[in-house]
Amino acid sequence: MPYQLHYWPTIQGRGEFVRLALEAAGADYVDVARLPESKGGGESALGERLGDPDNARPAFAPPFLIDGDVVVGQTAAILLYLGPRLGLAGVGESDGLWTHQLQLTIADAVAEAHDTHHPISTGAYYEDQRDAAEQRAKAFRDERIPKFLGWFERVLQRNPAGSLHLVGDVQTYADLSLFQLVDGLHYAFPKATARALAKTPAVEKLHDNIKRRQRVHDYLQSPRRIAFNEDGIFRRYAELDG
């Protein structure tokens, strides 16, 4: 039975980290909310499933994954579950834990990227928090992007198995997620990200290598990959880059 991914149908968002893992592994899955409404797709069906009062273990928010009797929410927990099943969590408990630790740090960076355009409230429009957004984006560009990418560069450079992967010499969901983080930062903050990547060559190389992997390449070219847009986490507002 295919994995069921439940996530907003019009953005990459946090669901994209799960989509990438499923795609890179060639897994059989359905991106349920992107089906036609007649087949259970659409945002209102997603909302109904999220709010189902009969679910004893509801997710706080999308994404959530259904695999038979298992329902799991929170992007990093979904990847923790899928990792060993898709062969994307390295070898043994130690690699699995390290892969997860990397993912959690990527999740922190993603949350901070989101807050550059919503520093005051997720419930208000960007336009109503633009002054604070410009201040937060400056701090994110000047301090946080270099700090996060610099840390991933050190992790790659120190990997005893070589700097092509974050964990050992195999592809993990952390590699795929770092690709997505860099891709998103590059979309939202092209100038600041180019500056940071100039100092983190192994991170840039990992991004380029993942992009060229056959299954990832095919996915990125397909209609299954939703384009970046200004409803997602990574948004291109010229006034927030520099």
Added chain:
Amino acid sequence: MPYQLHYWPTIQGRGEFVRLALEAAGADYVDVARLPESKGGGESALGERLGDPDNARPAFAPPFLIDGDVVVGQTAAILLYLGPRLGLAGVGESDGLWTHQLQLTIADAVAEAHDTHHPISTGAYYEDQRDAAEQRAKAFRDERIPKFLGWFERVLQRNPAGSLHLVGDVQTYADLSLFQLVDGLHYAFPKATARALAKTPAVEKLHDNIKRRQRVHDYLQSPRRIAFNEDGIFRRYAELDG
């Protein structure tokens, strides 16, 4: 050999979620940075360990835990590692995953609580971002505290094993972490948290029950429990409550 916890020695912060799990389980551990400098304690020794160039798998930030050959960072990943070892992760893979999913949602709430006093930059003083802080705190009080605590209330009310625990009928690290979240919110936002708790009786009861558990009670009364203060995540600034 005792577990080694490495975290800032003067705040509860994110390390407190790990301290609580270790204390509630009666585990043998050393809170290394709180030792005298002559025994390896202090902030500068912590910084040196964090920046150790020979560590192939460095943590991005404290806390990190050392257990023999294992070094693990990121609060939720530390608890993922400790959970089964301390008997704080429920029964089987399904409970373990659900416990972790709950922890990740608590971590999201904690990050948002932090950003009420630092909505623009963690690298700048609160006083220099106070206007934005007042706006963000209002949204957090009005929208986010009720949303998070309301979700945990539903989880407790729907637990087939009863509303005393988040996962089955045993104590998990998610229970301990929800106690800490509520304790911190109550410290930082006494008025707003009292309003929210009036609508989430099972959450309030869980907080009170955990506080009375013998080992937790003893810990909270001991000098090992650092008091809340305005260097930590949960800060009491009167102008941010209401």
